[in-house]
Amino acid sequence: MLTRRIFSSLVMLLALAGFTPAMAQEKSIVVASTTSTQDSGLFDLILPLFQAKTGISVKVVAQGTGQALDTGRRGDADVLFVHAKAQEEKFVEEGFGVKRFDVMYNDFVLIGPKSDPAGISGTNDITAALVAIKAKEAPFVSRGDKSGTHSAELKLWKEAGVDIETAKGAWYKEIGQGMGAALNTASAMNGYVLSDRATWLSFKNRGDLDIAVEGDKRLFNQYGVMLVNPQKHPSVKVQEGQAFIDWLISPEGQQAISDYKIDGKQLFFPNAVQ
Amino acid sequence: MRASASDLPLTFDDVSLTTGAATLVDRLSLTIGPGAPTLILGPNGSGKTSLLRLCMGLISPSKGTVRWGARADSGPGRRAILFQKPVMLRRSAAANVAYGLAQADCPRGQRARRTEELLDRVGLLALASRPARRLSGGEQQRLALARALARQPEILLLDEPTASLDPAATRFVEEIILAAAHSGTKIIMASHDLGQVRRLAGDVVFLVRGRLCEHAASDDFLDRPATPQAAAFVRGDLVL
Amino acid sequence: MSETVSAWQLIATGDATLFAIVELSLAISLAAVAIAMVVGLPLGAVLALTRFPGRTAIIVVLNGFMGLPPVVVGLTVYLLLSRSGPLGELGLLFTPTAMIIAQALLVVPIIAALTRQTVEDLWLEYREELTAMGVGQGGRIATLLWDSRFSLVTALLAGFGRAAAEVGTVMIVGGNIDGFTRTMTTAIALETSKGNLPLAMGLGVVLIFLILLINAAAWGVRMWSEQRAG
Numbered sequence: 001m002l003t004r005r006i007f008s009s010l011v012m013l014l015a016l017a018g019f020t021p022a023m024a025q026e027k028s029i030v031v032a033s034t035t036s037t038q039d040s041g042l043f044d045l046i047l048p049l050f051q052a053k054t055g056i057s058v059k060v061v062a063q064g065t066g067q068a069l070d071t072g073r074r075g076d077a078d079v080l081f082v083h084a085k086a087q088e089e090k091f092v093e094e095g096f097g098v099k100r101f102d103v104m105y106n107d108f109v110l111i112g113p114k115s116d117p118a119g120i121s122g123t124n125d126i127t128a129a130l131v132a133i134k135a136k137e138a139p140f141v142s143r144g145d146k147s148g149t150h151s152a153e154l155k156l157w158k159e160a161g162v163d164i165e166t167a168k169g170a171w172y173k174e175i176g177q178g179m180g181a182a183l184n185t186a187s188a189m190n191g192y193v194l195s196d197r198a199t200w201l202s203f204k205n206r207g208d209l210d211i212a213v214e215g216d217k218r219l220f221n222q223y224g225v226m227l228v229n230p231q232k233h234p235s236v237k238v239q240e241g242q243a244f245i246d247w248l249i250s251p252e253g254q255q256a257i258s259d260y261k262i263d264g265k266q267l268f269f270p271n272a273v274q
Numbered sequence: 275m276r277a278s279a280s281d282l283p284l285t286f287d288d289v290s291l292t293t294g295a296a297t298l299v300d301r302l303s304l305t306i307g308p309g310a311p312t313l314i315l316g317p318n319g320s321g322k323t324s325l326l327r328l329c330m331g332l333i334s335p336s337k338g339t340v341r342w343g344a345r346a347d348s349g350p351g352r353r354a355i356l357f358q359k360p361v362m363l364r365r366s367a368a369a370n371v372a373y374g375l376a377q378a379d380c381p382r383g384q385r386a387r388r389t390e391e392l393l394d395r396v397g398l399l400a401l402a403s404r405p406a407r408r409l410s411g412g413e414q415q416r417l418a419l420a421r422a423l424a425r426q427p428e429i430l431l432l433d434e435p436t437a438s439l440d441p442a443a444t445r446f447v448e449e450i451i452l453a454a455a456h457s458g459t460k461i462i463m464a465s466h467d468l469g470q471v472r473r474l475a476g477d478v479v480f481l482v483r484g485r486l487c488e489h490a491a492s493d494d495f496l497d498r499p500a501t502p503q504a505a506a507f508v509r510g511d512l513v514l
Numbered sequence: 515m516s517e518t519v520s521a522w523q524l525i526a527t528g529d530a531t532l533f534a535i536v537e538l539s540l541a542i543s544l545a546a547v548a549i550a551m552v553v554g555l556p557l558g559a560v561l562a563l564t565r566f567p568g569r570t571a572i573i574v575v576l577n578g579f580m581g582l583p584p585v586v587v588g589l590t591v592y593l594l595l596s597r598s599g600p601l602g603e604l605g606l607l608f609t610p611t612a613m614i615i616a617q618a619l620l621v622v623p624i625i626a627a628l629t630r631q632t633v634e635d636l637w638l639e640y641r642e643e644l645t646a647m648g649v650g651q652g653g654r655i656a657t658l659l660w661d662s663r664f665s666l667v668t669a670l671l672a673g674f675g676r677a678a679a680e681v682g683t684v685m686i687v688g689g690n691i692d693g694f695t696r697t698m699t700t701a702i703a704l705e706t707s708k709g710n711l712p713l714a715m716g717l718g719v720v721l722i723f724l725i726l727l728i729n730a731a732a733w734g735v736r737m738w739s740e741q742r743a744g
Contacts, residue, residue: 061689075597180707205709361643
């Protein structure tokens with residue numbers, strides 16, 4: 001009877017949906033990383049290499065750094081791969097992480113409209129640029145999401161001597177979203193935004209935007225990797241997670257990272273200490 | 275779950291039915307016994323439908339008691355009712371009859387055969403697989419009749435079953451009703467149609483505004499009505 | 515999926531990633547609706563046919579839950595399934611199973627509320643007949659559900675539409691993991707955030723097309739069924 005046939009197909013579908021993850025349960029780990037790292041496309045290159053070598057599939061959950069650290073604290077990820085050194089070290093101190101390793105770095109760039117309402121083009125002094133933006137109340141988009149980029153942005157305002165909490169007005173837009181969304185918003189409103197270079201290079205919807213300030217030493221952006229502490233969360237896959245970390249900081253992994261290029265430009269610079 | 279005791283005689287003991295301000299049935303006392311069909315007559319709004327629903331046990335009286343045989347309970351037992359606008363289930367004609375059989379605890383193995391018998395009895399065998407909702411008015415009445423007869427009822431209640439049917443369809447339905455009456459089913463039927471009284475009735479219950487006006491053998495009612503209202507009704511006047 | 519390629523090219527060349535994403539999206543949403551059906555249809559029918567203290571309050575809440583914010587449901591399920599949460603032992607976070615559960619929670623109120631309304635309306639029509647035939651409570655539920663099946667299909671489609679279209683729930687509990695929990699909606703969100711707007715839009719059109727296709731199929735089944743049963 002028709003209804004019976006429909007019913008059994010639904011049951012099969014249900015079973016299929018339920019079993020697919022079971023079938024895909026070869027060795028795998030969950031890595032909580034950042035939206036900027038994912039949006040840059042780095043993982044598409046290096047993860048298949050790691051899997052080919054070890055047979056371990058890496059499931060990347062891309063969240064902001066703040067959320068990624070929270071995920072680690074809850075034990076929902078095995079490895080964290082983020083770029084907020086101070087917060088990472090605190091994470092290890094609090095006992096949630098085993099040990100933090102440097103992996104790679106790139107830099108932040110200040111993106112802005114070619115029309116340059118704050119009049120900062122040509123400078124490579126980031127703090128001076130920020131002061132000018134605030135003075136002219138030029139539109140500025142902030143991640144506003146406790147991410148690595150957001151933390152870096154707040155640090156730079158502080159170094160520029162601006163108390164952004166009190167100084168912010170209608171010109172300062174905190175969107176609480178990832179790097180791509182922030183760039184989209186800046187593009188739509190012709191505003192300034194602090195971005196990591198990798199995401200900018202792979203970003204397609206530039207509109208009238210271009211790099212306004214780069215090269216300042218204070219725009220350095222360090223990435224680190226940590227294993228979530230199995231003593232806090234016994235469910236952590238220690239062996240496979242450590243294998244991933246070891247590979248990332250090994251010469252092979254480091255080479256894979258530097259091989260990642262967009263339009264011939266290298267996005268990340270490996271700097272792991274052996 | 276079939277009651278083994280008889281539902282007859284059907285006794286109304288000073289029964290009243292009120293909803294809000296309206297009195298639908300007013301201090302009615304009546305006994306309906308087995309035998310030839312009893313027709314319930316009366317102008318519109320006289321309480322015929324309410325009386326039938328009380329007979330079926332679908333509603334309880336506000337005052338007084340209804341008794342089936344000696345019992346005062348109202349389980350459907352071996353009664354069946356055919357509403358003026360019967361509800362057709364959203365399935366084929368045969369499936370509707372099978373549903374009625376299932377509700378009457380007919381064993382699964384016998385259902386197909388009995389469905390066929392019942393459809394044949396009401397002349398719908400050719401339309402067995404037609405969706406019930408697409409039957410004509412008369413066909414739907416006959417299907418509902420088949421469904422009611424599936425219960426092998428001791429009492430069959432009908433609410434003006436031929437009110438909206440053409441004469442040919444009316445005759446067909448009356449034939450089925452008479453056949454059921456002859457095979458022992460007690461027919462209690464509301465009607466508008468004096469001709470139907472002559473054709474079918476053993477006795478007549480005449481209602482006016484919820485009250486029992488007259489209860490007599492059908493010939494007596496038609497030829498020698500005892501009350502002025504009955505006389506007016508038989509003459510064809512409006513009874514107010 | 516390459517950024518420079520448009521959605522149509524991916525379809526034309528039968529891109530494996532795209533088809534995997536489509537398959538996963540459909541599997542998750544259809545499974546969620548199936549579960550919601552099993553829970554919601556009887557729940558709605560029982561609510562329609564029974565009377566008990568607090569019934570009105572339950573109906574109002576159920577109707578209100580048709581508009582449950584997906585992201586709130588996602589967050590709630592996330593907290594339940596997290597390793598630090600009460601159901602952490604199951605290890606279901608960031609899996610398609612978690613996504614099915616979360617979407618089922620979104621869809622149950624829709625199916626239950628619409629079923630309740632439909633069955634209650636039909637009960638008005640069927641009440642006397644079914645009582646006269648001595649149909650018990652279980653029989654009433656079965657008969658009313660079956661006889662209102664065409665209206666209920668609309669409720670199921672509404673539920674499916676909700677599941678297939680939402681992104682908040684599956685993003686949070688699934689994690690948008692490439693090749694594992696990435697659905698059409700989360701892929702569109704991702705491509706948008708990467709600035710690949712034409713690709714994102716193309717995927718969006720594909721998604722709408724799929725939803726329309728399913729609706730058309732359901733309509734076809736209904737038409738054919740109505741032919742047979744009126």
